[in-house]
Amino acid sequence: YPMTIRGTDSVFVCFLNEGFLLGEVRQEETLSISDSHIGSSEFLNVIEVHNHEPCAQLFSFYDYAGNVNEENLNRILKDRRKNVIGWYRFRRNTQQQMSFREQVIHKQLTHILGIPDLVFLLFSFISTANSSTHALEYVLFRPNRNRYNQRISLSIPNLGNTSQQEYKVSSVPNTSKNYASVIKEHGTEFFDKDGVMKDIRAIFQVYSALQERVQAVCCEVDQSERVREKIQEEVNKLKEEIALRKRNSAEEERRLQEAAAVTLPDNSALPDSSHSSLTRVMLSGPSVEPSLERPVNSSSPPVYSTTLPPDSPSAILLPRPQAVGSPGHPSPSLGLGNGDGSSSDSLNRQATGQEDQEDDDDEDSSEYENLVSEQLQPPSLSETVTLGRPATLWPDGDAHSPPGS
Amino acid sequence: MWKCCTVINKRTNQRKRILLDCTSHNGSERGTFRVRRISSLYESRSEHGERGSNGALHRRAHFLNMRHRLAEMTGRPMRVVGWYHSHPHITVWPSHVDVRTQAMYQMMDQGFVGLIFSCFIEDKNTKTGRVLYTCFQSVQAQKGSEYERIEIPIHVVPHEAIGKVCLESAVELPRILCQEEQDTYRRIHSLTHLDPITKIHNGSVFTKNLCSQMSAISGPLLQWLEDRLEQNKQSIIKLQKEKEQLTQELASL
Numbered sequence: 264y265p266m267t268i269r270g271t272d273s274v275f276v277c278f279l280n281e282g283f284l285l286g287e288v289r290q291e292e293t294l295s296i297s298d299s300h301i302g303s304s305e306f307l308n309v310i311e312v313h314n315h316e317p318c319a320q321l322f323s324f325y326d327y328a329g330n331v332n333e334e335n336l337n338r339i340l341k342d343r344r345k346n347v348i349g350w351y352r353f354r355r356n357t358q359q360q361m362s363f364r365e366q367v368i369h370k371q372l373t374h375i376l377g378i379p380d381l382v383f384l385l386f387s388f389i390s391t392a393n394s395s396t397h398a399l400e401y402v403l404f405r406p407n408r409n410r411y412n413q414r415i416s417l418s419i420p421n422l423g424n425t426s427q428q429e430y431k432v433s434s435v436p437n438t439s440k441n442y443a444s445v446i447k448e449h450g451t452e453f454f455d456k457d458g459v460m461k462d463i464r465a466i467f468q469v470y471s472a473l474q475e476r477v478q479a480v481c482c483e484v485d486q487s488e489r490v491r492e493k494i495q496e497e498v499n500k501l502k503e504e505i506a507l508r509k510r511n512s513a514e515e516e517r518r519l520q521e522a523a524a525v526t527l528p529d530n531s532a533l534p535d536s537s538h539s540s541l542t543r544v545m546l547s548g549p550s551v552e553p554s555l556e557r558p559v560n561s562s563s564p565p566v567y568s569t570t571l572p573p574d575s576p577s578a579i580l581l582p583r584p585q586a587v588g589s590p591g592h593p594s595p596s597l598g599l600g601n602g603d604g605s606s607s608d609s610l611n612r613q614a615t616g617q618e619d620q621e622d623d624d625d626e627d628s629s630e631y632e633n634l635v636s637e638q639l640q641p642p643s644l645s646e647t648v649t650l651g652r653p654a655t656l657w658p659d660g661d662a663h664s665p666p667g668s
Numbered sequence: 669m670w671k672c673c674t675v676i677n678k679r680t681n682q683r684k685r686i687l688l689d690c691t692s693h694n695g696s697e698r699g700t701f702r703v704r705r706i707s708s709l710y711e712s713r714s715e716h717g718e719r720g721s722n723g724a725l726h727r728r729a730h731f732l733n734m735r736h737r738l739a740e741m742t743g744r745p746m747r748v749v750g751w752y753h754s755h756p757h758i759t760v761w762p763s764h765v766d767v768r769t770q771a772m773y774q775m776m777d778q779g780f781v782g783l784i785f786s787c788f789i790e791d792k793n794t795k796t797g798r799v800l801y802t803c804f805q806s807v808q809a810q811k812g813s814e815y816e817r818i819e820i821p822i823h824v825v826p827h828e829a830i831g832k833v834c835l836e837s838a839v840e841l842p843r844i845l846c847q848e849e850q851d852t853y854r855r856i857h858s859l860t861h862l863d864p865i866t867k868i869h870n871g872s873v874f875t876k877n878l879c880s881q882m883s884a885i886s887g888p889l890l891q892w893l894e895d896r897l898e899q900n901k902q903s904i905i906k907l908q909k910e911k912e913q914l915t916q917e918l919a920s921l
Contacts, residue, residue, distance in 0.1 A: 395819035450864030460871035487900035501914035
């Protein structure tokens with residue numbers, strides 16, 4: 264049951280946490296003729312992913328118990344519901360298997376959407392202990408009758424064999440005069456007056472028009488990224504301001520209450536002087552002026568600085584929290600071993616815990632927030648980034664280099 | 669970097685050599701480590717003669733040229749701090765040639781780093797696909813004059829939005845591929861001893877290759893750009909609403 268995914272779509276899916284895969288399922292017939300039998304045709308079921316519909320956040324169509332909300336589902340999918348062929352999820356440092364919640368969700372989705380062969384694409388991101396090598400992995404599951412570990416092969420079309428060795432630098436020698444005259448006479452149809460193939464000009468025009476359009480849409484995307492960034496910043500500032508004001512007014516209220524509690528015993532003896540004692544409190548209390556300056560210890564999430572703070576380089580150099588291996592030292596078994604980068608073991612795939620726990624916290628590079636907040640790590644961790652440390656692993660044999668590279 | 673730059677789609681057998689231009693922050697040099705900050709990737713076409721010690725002068729001139737162009741583009745002082753290339757269908761580790769090339773670069777600049785991206789890797793047993801990247805430098809091996817690789821930690825700084833330079837890198841890719849195809853075809857086309865059938869064949873190869881580029885690269889890229897544009901429009905609407913609500917809330921406090 265081979266499946267194909269188109270182009271670069273799948274790569275960009277990875278940072279959108281979760282969403283739906285849209286596409287179509289069809290059958291392709293392949294005919295084969297060989298000496299061993301007259302002819303046989305094979306039918307292959309092909310699932311083709313055309314596009315994806317990301318969810319803005321986790322839990323947008325299901326709850327913590329994994330109950331799917333059909334109304335929310337329809338709101339996300341709208342009229343693309345009929346094109347759904349699967350859904351996807353992105354996780355970090357976790358096992359490559361469907362979690363219990365995901366299985367529960369998957370089962371409901373198959374019923375609600377009426378797709379018994381719904382697929383689930385799991386992306387995960389893992390790193391070596393010293394953070395020198397990182398991998399984005401993807402596995403496609405096609406659960407079948409409560410068996411949630413069935414995987415199917417995913418093929419991503421590459422540019423293909425566009426090797427420039429296909430050009431011929433010499434012609435097949437031929438002394439036939441007939442051959443020469445026929446191909447000369449009829450071959451001229453293909454060339455324009457400058458001796459350039461007409462097809463070349465035509466295809467180049469198609470390419471140029473396409474490239475122009477790509478450039479134009481790219482400019483629009485760039486503008487929209489800047490606008491989005493700006494509004495996001497404004498929203499963040501407003502949230503901070505609101506939080507600050509709420510904090511300040513809560514502080515002020517607390518102080519007033521404390522001050523009132525302190526002066527209360529005096530007031531009980533002189534009931535008619537309560538007003539003046541309050542006045543006394545107000546005059547003698549500390550002046551509380553709402554500060555509009557940003558507090559030093561803001562409760563907003565630490566922003567990953569775009570410029571390195573000159574006195575805390577270690578904040579950025581700390582290794583990411585890893586699934587296994589001591590965080591500060593290169594593991595002797597690091598590396599991807601097996602020559603073709605395919606071994607999953609050496610990138611330490613053991614999960615730290617249940618997927619569900621990770622998911623709830625796993626949003627928007629939480630490990631980088633961890634890094635920034637852990638600025639007081641002991642300096643011994645700097646050895647992970649010391650230049651000149653010899654590699655602990657050399658891959659077996661040479662990398663398979665194509666000739667002439 | 670996942671958000672900001674594409675993982676480049678590659679030809680099956682060729683490895684694309686691409687140079688990396690970045691800003692460098694050496695101000696934090698203390699003790700035994702340095703930090704290099706990569707702010708942008710700049711693709712360049714495969715150039716023969718760049719590898720090996722003979723290419724050193726050529727490389728220096730090339731870097732200076734790129735540095736000026738990038739400084740113009742970004743409006744910031746730029747310098748080249750590393751290089752990257754891809755390993756399609758093969759392991760992410762640098763070959764002996766890569767390690768030697770890296771060593772040559774380090775002769776120009778000790779802090780120069782190398783990045784390798786490996787893609788279209790699939791483990792047939794676990795049916796797991798992978799895209800990997802690694803960062804390395806070279807040191808002299810203990811015995812002999814060979815070099816060996818050392819691992820350099822690399823951290824990706826997350827960003828919500830995609831940077832202009834990253835978008836332009838993505839769009840530059842099909843342009844570079846087409847340019848390479850044209851250059852090859854031009855060389856072939858200049859051969860005068862070919863008969864018409866061979867010329868037609870070569871022209872068809874060019875057409876076929878350009879079609880592959882359009883359907884495998886330009887097309888999906890355009891689709892992704894359109895989808896991203898739509899997502900941004902939706903986000904902007906939501907954020908505007910949120911901004912209005914928050915402004916009202918702030919006013920009431």
